[in-house]
């Protein structure tokens with residue numbers, strides 16, 4: 317059986333972090349998001365506030381007693397929703413199997429994507445980096461063969477955590493943890509387990525199963541016993557969008573000269589096409605992403621009649637998508653850009669033989685040219701090799 321590789325990705329102190337991101341004067345300070353009224357509760361607390369023992373769902377009055385200097389901020393759901401959408405869009409780029417647990421956490425099954433995306437640690441680091449760059453927030457990631465263990469792993473090194481539990485280490489990892497880490501164990505169950513002398517997950521794993529079922533009820537007992545032994549066959553249920561391959565870049569300074577942006581996009585199309593060819597894929601859909609200086613972001617996608625891994629074909633579409641956007645200093649349109657990106661989605665394998673029409677022959681030629689360039693780059697690196705249009709002097 318193939319071991320599954322499941323990520324649990326969770327944004328750190330989500331609401332409070334969005335507030336700190338958007339208001340620099342809140343950074344480094346204890347921030348409580350929630351209603352300040354007499355019966356208000358804490359919806360989220362920044363890490364600076366948690367030091368004082370403040371937790372979410374705590375009455376606001378209690379939180380302020382523990383941390384009198386805390387700054388209370390009313391929730392701004394619109395901005396949280398926006399950040400959540402961006403967060404999930406990033407996850408969708410890494411797997412078709414993304415299962416959201418709430419606005420700020422999800423399981424991502426990356427089993428079998430190694431060929432395309434690299435190992436689990438690479439994927440986790442790439443996700444963390446993109447969440448910082450694109451959403452301005454910090455995510456913690458846990459990686460394990462099961463959902464249950466991945467979820468614990470993401471929590472255990474928060475904030476900014478990354479914890480990988482290898483299949484062989486699952487039981488060692490689990491058994492040292494307190495029983496309250498078991499999924500579904502609240503205060504009541506915790507007390508019942510304590511009465512049986514069970515304090516760690518290891519205690520539960522080693523306890524006779526039939527007695528556990530008798531004491532906790534058949535279902536709960538069976539469920540907790542299985543989890544404690546590392547058994548959790550629940551799969552990640554998702555399936556919203558296919559895997560995509562993408563490149564993007566934040567500029568050193570905001571730009572509105574199309575030529576500059578187009579050159580970056582061309583280089584990105586080259587990289588995307590190169591990765592497609594390396595893995596024998598073609599893209600059916602090509603996506604342009606532009607983030608403006610004011611952090612507004614647009615994505616434009618176009619489906620190709622003929623799937624391709626030829627960077628010229630990809631770039632042609634990307635360029636026309638770009639030119640339809642309100643950027644171009646020379647035409648008096650303004651909209652400075654801080655980031656651009658290209659991704660290929662809706663991938664298909666490149667092997668299926670087809671009828672070789674004109675378009676097909678043209679595509680084969682483009683791909684063959686790309687293959688040659690790939691081989692040269694593999695042998696000699698990137699130096700000195702680029703398509704003619706990178707250097708503005710020549711014409712294609």
Ligand SMILES: [Mg+2]
Nearest residue numbers: 326327328420
């Ligand atoms: Mg969270």
